[in-house]
Amino acid sequence: MAAIAAMRSALVRVGFSxxxxxxxxxxxxxxxxxxxxxxxxDIDGLCKSIRRPGGVxxxxxxxxxxxxxLGHKISGTAEMNLKLAASYARHLTNTSRELVPEAxxxxxxxxxxxxxxxxxxxxxxxxxxxxxxxxSDWPKTMQAISRHLGQYIGNKGVPLAYVVRREVGPKAGEPxxxxxxxxxxxxxxxxxxxxxxxxxxxxxxxxxxxxxxADITRNKACWTxxxxxxxxxxxxxxxxxxxxxxxGPNRTSNSASEAxxxxxxxxxxGQSKRFLFDKYINIHVQCHQILNDLVEHGxxxxxxxxxxxKFMDGIKTTQYESIKATILADPSGLGQDFSRVTTLxxxxxxxxxxxxxxxxxxxxxxxxxxxxxKAGAGGAVEIRYYKSADYAKLTKEQKDYLREHRPKRGGGxxxGxxxGxxxGxxxxxxxxKMMQKVAQATVAAMHAExxxxxxxxxxVPADNRTNQHLTRQRxx
Numbered sequence: 323m324a325a326i327a328a329m330r331s332a333l334v335r336v337g338f339s340x341x342x343x344x345x346x347x348x349x350x351x352x353x354x355x356x357x358x359x360x361x362x363x364d365i366d367g368l369c370k371s372i373r374r375p376g377g378v379x380x381x382x383x384x385x386x387x388x389x390x391x392l393g394h395k396i397s398g399t400a401e402m403n404l405k406l407a408a409s410y411a412r413h414l415t416n417t418s419r420e421l422v423p424e425a426x427x428x429x430x431x432x433x434x435x436x437x438x439x440x441x442x443x444x445x446x447x448x449x450x451x452x453x454x455x456x457x458s459d460w461p462k463t464m465q466a467i468s469r470h471l472g473q474y475i476g477n478k479g480v481p482l483a484y485v486v487r488r489e490v491g492p493k494a495g496e497p498x499x500x501x502x503x504x505x506x507x508x509x510x511x512x513x514x515x516x517x518x519x520x521x522x523x524x525x526x527x528x529x530x531x532x533x534x535x536a537d538i539t540r541n542k543a544c545w546t547x548x549x550x551x552x553x554x555x556x557x558x559x560x561x562x563x564x565x566x567x568x569x570g571p572n573r574t575s576n577s578a579s580e581a582x583x584x585x586x587x588x589x590x591x592g593q594s595k596r597f598l599f600d601k602y603i604n605i606h607v608q609c610h611q612i613l614n615d616l617v618e619h620g621x622x623x624x625x626x627x628x629x630x631x632k633f634m635d636g637i638k639t640t641q642y643e644s645i646k647a648t649i650l651a652d653p654s655g656l657g658q659d660f661s662r663v664t665t666l667x668x669x670x671x672x673x674x675x676x677x678x679x680x681x682x683x684x685x686x687x688x689x690x691x692x693x694x695x696k697a698g699a700g701g702a703v704e705i706r707y708y709k710s711a712d713y714a715k716l717t718k719e720q721k722d723y724l725r726e727h728r729p730k731r732g733g734g735x736x737x738g739x740x741x742g743x744x745x746g747x748x749x750x751x752x753x754x755k756m757m758q759k760v761a762q763a764t765v766a767a768m769h770a771e772x773x774x775x776x777x778x779x780x781x782v783p784a785d786n787r788t789n790q791h792l793t794r795q796r797x798x
Contacts, residue, residue: 325423329353332426336407337400345372345394346404354421357404358411365408369401406431409438413503416480417510418492437503441479450537455544460568460577461615467561471534472508476527484511485524485531486561531557535564544568569619578621581609585632592639599671603664606633610660629660637667645670 329352333343349368351357360368373393410431414421447470454466472483481504492510500506513524520528532555539545547567551560567573590602610624617623634646649656649663656662705728708716716724 325352328423332407332423333404335427336403336431337397338404339394339396342372342394342396342400354411354414354423354426357408357426358415358421360404360408362405362408365401365405369396369404372396403428403431406434406438410434412478413437413507415512416478416507417497417503418512419497419510434503440504441475444475446474450534454538455542457543459612459615460573461612461619464561464565464569465615467535467538467564470538471531472504474530474534476523476530478511478523480507480511480523480527482527482531482534484508484513485527485558490514528557529555532560533557535560539564569616571620574616574619574621578613578616581612585609585636589636589638592641593671599667602636603668606636606660626658626660630657630663633660633663641674642667642670 326347329347330340330343332354333346334340338346346368349372351360351368373396375393407426410426410433411421413434414425419425451470454463454470456463456466468483468486471486472481474482476482476485484507487508490513492512495509497503497506500509512521515521532551535548535557536545536552539548544564544567547563548560550563551557569577585606588602588605590597590599593599606629610629613621613624630649634649637646645666649666656666705724708724713721
């Protein structure tokens with residue numbers, strides 16, 4: 323009786339009358355687990371049958387006429403709330419929470435609306451990014467694979483990243499401990515059944531995960547370790563094989579040593595165009611990130627004091643000794659704050675005279691590069707002479723482009739035909755005009771200096787025909 327009353331009270335809380343709530347219970351929805359199995363279409367049919375059941379009311383005395391069953395009123399709001407309650411019940415299942423009627427409240431079911439809409443509107447990625455695998459940073463790579471899986475949703479609406487989490491069991495914590503319900507599902511979705519073995523939903527999702535990981539790694543060297551899980555389409559096994567290979571105890575130690583050695587060996591000897599101070603900072607930040615990413619894989623990471631010490635040890639110039647001394651002598655613990663130390667160095671260097679500014683130079687395209695670029699764009703083609711065989715290979719658009727842009731030939735056209743014709747016709751005309759200008763300038767200069775060129779300026783015009791320097795002289 324207590325279970326009946328608790329379930330009926332839960333339905334009343336979401337807007338059902340006592341009679342309608344009893345009708346829902348009588349229709350077989352006797353627990354929150356039953357409610358979790360209902361789809362929206364099932365709830366539509368359930369409410370319709372309760373509103374207008376048809377038939378007569380049973381149990382009437384024999385001497386009375388049977389009464390028609392007029393059903394029970396269910397508002398549209400109550401029906402929508404029942405759909406939200408079903409979604410909330412599924413979320414409880416997806417986060418390994420206890421399914422109890424007391425959890426069905428208006429506040430709880432309304433909190434699920436955004437997740438419900440997200441699940442309905444979600445679509446899986448259509449392509450796989452090419453930059454997921456970074457062989458120089460496997461902690462980052464494994465995180466990228468997990469994030470990419472989080473963009474797919476599984477059979478029960480859970481992001482597929484839950485399949486590859488390290489811990490099989492759900493992570494402890496109350497719902498408020500998670501920023502999003504999606505992340506809560508990733509950390510708490512059931513992988514094993516209570517009695518042992520994988521859940522049916524996990525089996526379906528696990529096969530889908532393998533296809534995603536295979537798509538990421540198939541053409542990479544790491545495919546060797548994924549391929550072992552191909553026969554069973556075991557996505558979790560494929561992911562853990564990558565993890566053990568590249569982030570196992572030995573590999574983690576090697577990755578940490580590489581980052582620590584880079585911190586030790588990177589030095590800054592002063593501002594230069596090839597190595598600015600910001601680049602020195604970025605190298606240290608990248609190494610810090612690698613070391614911190616290795617913490618969840620068994621490494622101790624790097625503390626703030628060690629960051630600052632290694633950073634200042636690599637500065638090999640006496641020009642910044644004063645700021646170094648200030649940091650070491652600061653009583654407020656400045657030597658334990660890497661971010662503040664780098665800010666102080668930046669400000670100090672910016673105030674120094676002769677500081678080399680960071681100049682970003684845009685690439686300049688040469689004429690030859692411009693010609694080659696145009697030659698491959700649309701109908702554009704390199705403007706030059708083409709042999710018959712090469713010319714025949716050009717497209718119609720390229721031929722039209724060539725006719726429009728190449729220099730016009732002089733004379734009557736044709737290969738060498740007519741005066742000034744042939745390939746050199748246009749060039750001959752240019753040379754002729756240039757010679758005319760030179761001649762006119764020469765004559766003008768002679769007149770200005772009062773020189774006599776053997777002609778009578780009053781009777782013979784000063785033109786090219788009468789210029790002795792530009793006319794063919796007769797032999798004696």
